[in-house]
Amino acid sequence: MFEKLSGLLAAFACICVLSTSPVVAQDSKAVDLVQDLGSRSYSKIIKAVNGLAATGVNGVEGVLNAYLSRNLFVRKSDKRVVFAKKTDSQYRLFAPLTRQSLGTAKRSDLTKLRLNNRLRRTLRAALGGLTLRSSDPAQRIKAANVVFKAPKASQVSILKKVLAAEKDENVRPVIERSLAAAVLAHGATSKARAEAVIVLGTYSDPDVSARLKSLLIKDSAGRFAEKEPLVREAAQKALDEIAERVAIWDFIGKLFQGVSLGSVLLLAAIGLAITFGVMGVINMAHGEMVMIGAYTTFVIQEIIRTSAPAFFDVSVIIAIPMAFLVAGAFGVAIERGIIRYLYGRPLETLLATWGLSLILQQMVRTIFGPTNREVGNPSWMTGAIELDGGALLTYNRIWIIVFSVVVLVLLALVLKKTAFGLQMRAVTQNRRMASAMGIRTGWVDAMTFGLGSGVAGVAGVALSQIDNVSPNLGQAYIVDSFMVVVFGGVGNLLGTLFGALTLGVANKFLEAWSGAVLAKIFILVAVILFIQKRPSGIFALKGRAVDS
Amino acid sequence: MSMTQSNGPFSFLYADKGGQIFLAILFGAAVLVPILNLVLPASSVFHMPTWVVSLLGKYLCFALLALSVDLIWGFCGILSLGHGAFFALGGYAMGMYLMRQIGDRGVYGNATLPDFMVFLNWKELPWYWHGFDNFAFAMVMVLLVPGLLGFVFGWLTFRSRVTGVYLSIISQAMTYALLLAFFRNDMGFGGNNGLTDFKDILGFDIQANGTRVSLFLASIVALASCYLICRYIVSSKLGRVLIGIRDAENRVRFLGYRVEHYKLFVFTLSSLMAGVAGALYVPQVGIINPSEFSPANSIEIVIWVAIGGRGSLYGAALGAILVNYGKTYFTGALPEAWLFVLGGLFVAVTLFLPKGIVGTVPSFKAMTRSRNSRSETAKTATGETDG
Numbered sequence: 001m002f003e004k005l006s007g008l009l010a011a012f013a014c015i016c017v018l019s020t021s022p023v024v025a026q027d028s029k030a031v032d033l034v035q036d037l038g039s040r041s042y043s044k045i046i047k048a049v050n051g052l053a054a055t056g057v058n059g060v061e062g063v064l065n066a067y068l069s070r071n072l073f074v075r076k077s078d079k080r081v082v083f084a085k086k087t088d089s090q091y092r093l094f095a096p097l098t099r100q101s102l103g104t105a106k107r108s109d110l111t112k113l114r115l116n117n118r119l120r121r122t123l124r125a126a127l128g129g130l131t132l133r134s135s136d137p138a139q140r141i142k143a144a145n146v147v148f149k150a151p152k153a154s155q156v157s158i159l160k161k162v163l164a165a166e167k168d169e170n171v172r173p174v175i176e177r178s179l180a181a182a183v184l185a186h187g188a189t190s191k192a193r194a195e196a197v198i199v200l201g202t203y204s205d206p207d208v209s210a211r212l213k214s215l216l217i218k219d220s221a222g223r224f225a226e227k228e229p230l231v232r233e234a235a236q237k238a239l240d241e242i243a244e245r246v247a248i249w250d251f252i253g254k255l256f257q258g259v260s261l262g263s264v265l266l267l268a269a270i271g272l273a274i275t276f277g278v279m280g281v282i283n284m285a286h287g288e289m290v291m292i293g294a295y296t297t298f299v300i301q302e303i304i305r306t307s308a309p310a311f312f313d314v315s316v317i318i319a320i321p322m323a324f325l326v327a328g329a330f331g332v333a334i335e336r337g338i339i340r341y342l343y344g345r346p347l348e349t350l351l352a353t354w355g356l357s358l359i360l361q362q363m364v365r366t367i368f369g370p371t372n373r374e375v376g377n378p379s380w381m382t383g384a385i386e387l388d389g390g391a392l393l394t395y396n397r398i399w400i401i402v403f404s405v406v407v408l409v410l411l412a413l414v415l416k417k418t419a420f421g422l423q424m425r426a427v428t429q430n431r432r433m434a435s436a437m438g439i440r441t442g443w444v445d446a447m448t449f450g451l452g453s454g455v456a457g458v459a460g461v462a463l464s465q466i467d468n469v470s471p472n473l474g475q476a477y478i479v480d481s482f483m484v485v486v487f488g489g490v491g492n493l494l495g496t497l498f499g500a501l502t503l504g505v506a507n508k509f510l511e512a513w514s515g516a517v518l519a520k521i522f523i524l525v526a527v528i529l530f531i532q533k534r535p536s537g538i539f540a541l542k543g544r545a546v547d548s
Numbered sequence: 549m550s551m552t553q554s555n556g557p558f559s560f561l562y563a564d565k566g567g568q569i570f571l572a573i574l575f576g577a578a579v580l581v582p583i584l585n586l587v588l589p590a591s592s593v594f595h596m597p598t599w600v601v602s603l604l605g606k607y608l609c610f611a612l613l614a615l616s617v618d619l620i621w622g623f624c625g626i627l628s629l630g631h632g633a634f635f636a637l638g639g640y641a642m643g644m645y646l647m648r649q650i651g652d653r654g655v656y657g658n659a660t661l662p663d664f665m666v667f668l669n670w671k672e673l674p675w676y677w678h679g680f681d682n683f684a685f686a687m688v689m690v691l692l693v694p695g696l697l698g699f700v701f702g703w704l705t706f707r708s709r710v711t712g713v714y715l716s717i718i719s720q721a722m723t724y725a726l727l728l729a730f731f732r733n734d735m736g737f738g739g740n741n742g743l744t745d746f747k748d749i750l751g752f753d754i755q756a757n758g759t760r761v762s763l764f765l766a767s768i769v770a771l772a773s774c775y776l777i778c779r780y781i782v783s784s785k786l787g788r789v790l791i792g793i794r795d796a797e798n799r800v801r802f803l804g805y806r807v808e809h810y811k812l813f814v815f816t817l818s819s820l821m822a823g824v825a826g827a828l829y830v831p832q833v834g835i836i837n838p839s840e841f842s843p844a845n846s847i848e849i850v851i852w853v854a855i856g857g858r859g860s861l862y863g864a865a866l867g868a869i870l871v872n873y874g875k876t877y878f879t880g881a882l883p884e885a886w887l888f889v890l891g892g893l894f895v896a897v898t899l900f901l902p903k904g905i906v907g908t909v910p911s912f913k914a915m916t917r918s919r920n921s922r923s924e925t926a927k928t929a930t931g932e933t934d935g
Contacts, residue, residue: 282713282716282717284847338895338899341899342898342899346712346713347627347712347713347716348898348902349898350627350713350716351847351850351851351854351894351897351898352894352895352898352899354847354891354894355851355890355891355892355893355894355895355898356891356894356895357891358887358888358890358891358894359887359888359891359892359895360891361887362884362887362888362891363888365887366884475844479720479721479724479843482717482720482721483717483721486714486717486718517728517729517731517732518732520725520728521725521728521729524721524722524724524725524728525725527718527721528704528718528721528722528725529704531705531708531710531714531718532704532705532707532708532710533708535708535709535710535714
């Protein structure tokens with residue numbers, strides 16, 4: 001925390017040191033140039049106007065506007081150029097750039113600055129390019145976008161100069177785009193305009209597409225809006241390129257959404273895969289373990305919010321082990337209290353755990369109320385990366401994908417590399433043999449159930465970041481998680497991963513085509529039909545028993 | 549389940565003492581309820597208000613639904629967590645008939661389109677709504693739609709030997725998919741709100757006392773006849789095979805029986821009965837909406853059966869009535885507590901009453917009897933020990 005802060009301070013100090021001296025130099029130069037506006041020679045004035053515009057100093061816009069509206073004067077006494085404002089019989093004087101008060105004067109003490117039409121044009125052009133030269137990059141982007149919307153012929157040369165001078169990598173493309181639009185609208189030769197169209201074709205935003213499409217529109221007489229065939233050809237080509245690029249980005253965006261949904265499903269289903277795979281127990285209260293994890297996150301965040309707000313950003317990290325412990329403890333209690341009496345009767349287990357899920361839901365509803373609870377995103381999980389085609393990759397979704405991979409890897413390590421994992425797999429393969437080899441199957445069952453529930457709790461932490469935390473949170477995911485487990489094959493992490501990703505991605509791609517609800521129905525029906533073909537999932541465990 | 553020497557059409561009932569009592573109670577209710585409601589004046593203490601008649605009728609529909617689940621779960625080991633779907637489909641078929649009966653008395657006064665279609669700016673009746681103004685056609689649909697879905701679903705699953713929890717899960721997925729589908733306005737079944745505001749049935753005002761009592765009687769007749777059908781099936785040779793499938797499916801298959809055919813038959817029959825229950829339910833409660841498809845509802849049906857006692861048929865009906873009475877009571881008196889009670893019932897029944905109420909009472913009797921007889925033998929013949 002402190003490192004971050006001090007780093008920020010250092011950076012700020014650097015900016016100050018670097019920027020102060022040039023600013024001062026620019027200012028004094030600008031003051032000299034303002035003084036030049038009082039010259040008798042038009043050519044000198046025009047030079048001064050363009051020079052002022054090039055400085056990018058604050059207040060230049062005001063000076064030029066004042067000149068246009070004829071509020072600039074020369075004070076006869078010291079030949080100083082001043083900004084004057086009429087009040088009653090007197091004129092109040094200000095320094096043109098800083099608007100510092102310079103006292104008052106009579107009209108007879110002042111001479112109005114000279115102005116002719118050529119100068120007016122120069123002033124207007126300078127004003128148009130002014131914000132493009134602003135020292136603030138955001139201002140420059142804004143100005144360039146304004147130009148893009150309605151480019152004027154006079155702006156072409158300004159944009160060219162600005163573009164040559166622009167160093168900021170974020171601003172350059174925006175200015176380049178505006179320049180291309182301006183050249184397209186006012187370019188002298190069709191070749192130059194066609195080239196501008198090609199430059200525009202490298203941008204994917206809808207505004208550019210609309211601009212290019214407008215070139216190809218035919219009017220009622222069958223004439224194209226754009227007369228030059230060269231430009232039309234270029235526009236068609238650019239549009240095709242844009243469409244192709246947008247399709248690719250769109251695909252990537254959908255893929256991301258699908259993988260994101262898949263990772264959520266994976267988190268929700270992975271605990272179920274463990275309990276069902278190892279113990280053959282269908283835990284209908286699994287969704288409630290997810291819910292408990294989400295509410296644990298809520299409680300921890302509330303505690304941190306009230307007692308130590310500085311640590312808000314790490315509340316989610318604290319919540320992960322806590323949710324694992326709380327949900328895991330619930331899991332062990334459920335196993336010891338209920339499920340162990342029902343082994344070998346999977347359908348009864350299903351009913352008992354369903355009853356349990358009702359009790360847990362009502363319990364949470366009684367304690368926390370039936371309404372949604374607000375769980376905030378920490379700052380490092382807010383925001384998004386915007387793709388070229390307009391698709392958003394939000395950071396919370398990205399983190400959840402990362403998180404689900406971490407959970408999957410950790411679980412795989414527990415199953416493959418620890419003594420507990422070995423015992424668990426032994427019990428999965430042959431319970432009685434494992435028992436004969438001295439494994440306490442009852443203990444393994446309790447720990448396995450605790451592990452599965454704990455992972456569900458961890459999933460709840462993740463879900464609290466993207467979904468509403470309400471007593472029905474678990475219910476929303478239970479059918480989906482079952483689909484994942486059944487589809488991927490039970491007792492198999494790889495199968496669960498495969499099932500979750502397939503269903504997630506398929507769902508998102510169908511959704512674009514048919515709408516969210518129909519997509520979900522298609523997926524459900526597809527899984528039902530799929531089960532017919534492979535009754536124990538894609539990655540079925542191989543065994544010899546007839547009755548499994 | 550012991551078979552008696554069969555002579556006479558109802559010989560299968562001879563050994564079924566619980567069933568006889570059950571049918572007698574149904575008959576008694578069929579006589580008593582109309583008298584209490586229609587004959588006695590409203591001022592009388594014994595007068596039964598019409599809403600109570602409808603409430604009882606609703607319980608009977610649930611009892612029929614539970615009976616259909618018990619037939620497949622108690623006798624064939626198929627735990628369907630999607631039976632609410634068949635119930636709801638039967639209900640929707642009936643609801644569509646009742647919607648068509650409204651005619652131009654709806655809010656918008658449109659003679660050809662139900663209100664919600666006018667609201668959605670639909671111009672003409674979708675093809676699948678045609679024919680539902682005919683009662684006979686609607687009744688055929690009440691049977692056909694759930695039956696067809698049950699047949700197709702069963703054919704797909706049993707043929708590929710999907711059993712146990714897998715079947716439970718995909719039956720749940722089926723009803724969930726239907727829930728999502730019926731929530732869509734585009735489906736043409738009223739979306740979220742479902743079908744309601746019914747006016748009359750077969751020309752009789754649906755709110756009238758006489759209609760309500762008739763619907764109640766129809767529910768009793770349906771329940772009693774379905775009970776007889778179920779009892780007949782489970783006491784026949786077919787029933788023996790079903791029980792064999794429940795207890796050891798593969799052995800039955802190895803003996804040469806086509807297990808999937810038996811399962812498919814009984815599953816389809818069960819879905820038909822669930823459809824009938826739904827069709828009787830809708831006019832008595834006055835609404836059908838997609839929430840009937842929710843997986844939670846279907847699981848609740850199973851708990852009715854489990855509480856009453858699976859594999860006894862009348863136990864399922866008893867369980868349905870008891871649990872729903874409890875629900876009516878608790879949601880009125882202690883709405884917060886209902887889910888605790890229902891959840892607690894699920895846990896307690898599976899842990900402590902695996903045979904349900906009707907299964908536990910006789911075994912409790914047998915236990916006390918054997919204890920008594922043992923103490924008697926201990927008194928009279930000391931020294932002798934039984935192995």
